[in-house]
Amino acid sequence: MKPAKFDYVSPSTVDAAIEALVASNGEGKVLAGGQSLLPLLNFRMARPAVLVDLNGIEGLSYIENRGDRIAIGALTRHCDLEHSALIASKLPVMSAAMRHVAHLAIRNRGTIGGSLSHADPAAELPMLAAFYEAAITVQGPEGRRTIAPEEFFVDALTNCLEPEEIVVEIEFPIMEQDGWAFEEVARRFGDFALASIAISIRRGASGLEAARVAVMGVADTPLRLRQAERELVAMRIDEGTPDRFSGIIASQVSPNGDIHGSAEYRKHLLAQLAKRALRTALAMKD
Numbered sequence: 001m002k003p004a005k006f007d008y009v010s011p012s013t014v015d016a017a018i019e020a021l022v023a024s025n026g027e028g029k030v031l032a033g034g035q036s037l038l039p040l041l042n043f044r045m046a047r048p049a050v051l052v053d054l055n056g057i058e059g060l061s062y063i064e065n066r067g068d069r070i071a072i073g074a075l076t077r078h079c080d081l082e083h084s085a086l087i088a089s090k091l092p093v094m095s096a097a098m099r100h101v102a103h104l105a106i107r108n109r110g111t112i113g114g115s116l117s118h119a120d121p122a123a124e125l126p127m128l129a130a131f132y133e134a135a136i137t138v139q140g141p142e143g144r145r146t147i148a149p150e151e152f153f154v155d156a157l158t159n160c161l162e163p164e165e166i167v168v169e170i171e172f173p174i175m176e177q178d179g180w181a182f183e184e185v186a187r188r189f190g191d192f193a194l195a196s197i198a199i200s201i202r203r204g205a206s207g208l209e210a211a212r213v214a215v216m217g218v219a220d221t222p223l224r225l226r227q228a229e230r231e232l233v234a235m236r237i238d239e240g241t242p243d244r245f246s247g248i249i250a251s252q253v254s255p256n257g258d259i260h261g262s263a264e265y266r267k268h269l270l271a272q273l274a275k276r277a278l279r280t281a282l283a284m285k286d
């Protein structure tokens with residue numbers, strides 16, 4: 001199918017893009033990589049009166065080391081994150097996850113701002129935002145504000161942005177970690193995840209001092225599992241820990257079933273991935 005008729009504007013600044021959105025009276029849509037929006041237009045599931053193309057705005061694509069965090073411009077492409085040496089050394093879980101995002105052609109165009117805004121519950125970057133406790137900075141007619149992922153992702157394919165707001169930057173704090181892992185299963189490599197987990201651990205004098213756990217594909221938004229983190233830190237570390245952790249993860253998610261997998265299957269899958277991920281993270285100590 002072809003999209004319904006729309007006007008197209010290509011502003012050269014964020015301010016001009018916001019002006020165009022304001023002028024559209026809620027009928028405008030931002031275009032970034034187009035990898036999710038264009039199919040929606042073609043199926044006429046979205047019918048914006050105006051497309052506001054961000055691709056002509058300079059200075060929205062960057063990966064910057066700010067000491068204790070990495071700042072990423074909203075127009076940064078998935079392939080830039082995938083191949084960045086800075087991301088690999090400072091945000092290794094992100095580096096590992098990016099290979100699972102769709103296919104090469106899509107990674108060449110798709111952007112981090114687009115992926116977060118699209119808010120697919122089985123997409124890697126929203127889950128990474130939850131995992132790293134990213135700060136999502138958006139700009140609108142009233143200026144800038146920074147939003148935490150737990151507020152930003154409201155529901156499946158739904159974010160908390162006002163119609164005239166644009167994601168401009170995402171900051172990812174650098175985590176101190178002694179071990180980490182990212183595990184995902186999709187029906188075919190590059191498809192959206194059926195289930196996925198990211199883990200980071202920090203060792204203490206006895207056992208673990210801190211843990212971070214986020215999952216996706218098992219709820220309407222990506223989930224940070226804080227209770228599982230606390231239970232993991234309280235655990236004795238021995239050969240049985242990954243099995244016990246797997247049970248904890250299974251007890252803390254209630255996935256919905258769909259045509260790709262039943263609720264029971266997704267829960268079982270996630271529990272197996274949790275076991276594998278923790279084993280990998282713990283093995284990094286040696």
Ligand code: FAD
Pocket residue numbers: 029030031032033034035036037038039054074100101102103106109110111112113114115117118122123124125161165166167168190191192193
């Ligand atoms: P666009 O398609 O341009 O926009 C998406 C939405 O976000 C639109 O509503 C748009 O208005 C809004 N938007 C875009 N940028 C901004 C901004 N800066 N501020 C506010 N709103 C904005 N993704 C995965 O994560 N994992 C996968 O496995 C995966 N598989 C895919 C497989 C296929 C076949 C396809 C077509 C896509 C897949 N994707 C996957 C999605 C892909 O990663 C998209 O690139 C991404 O979801 C959207 O990014 P985009 O830059 O293309 O955004």
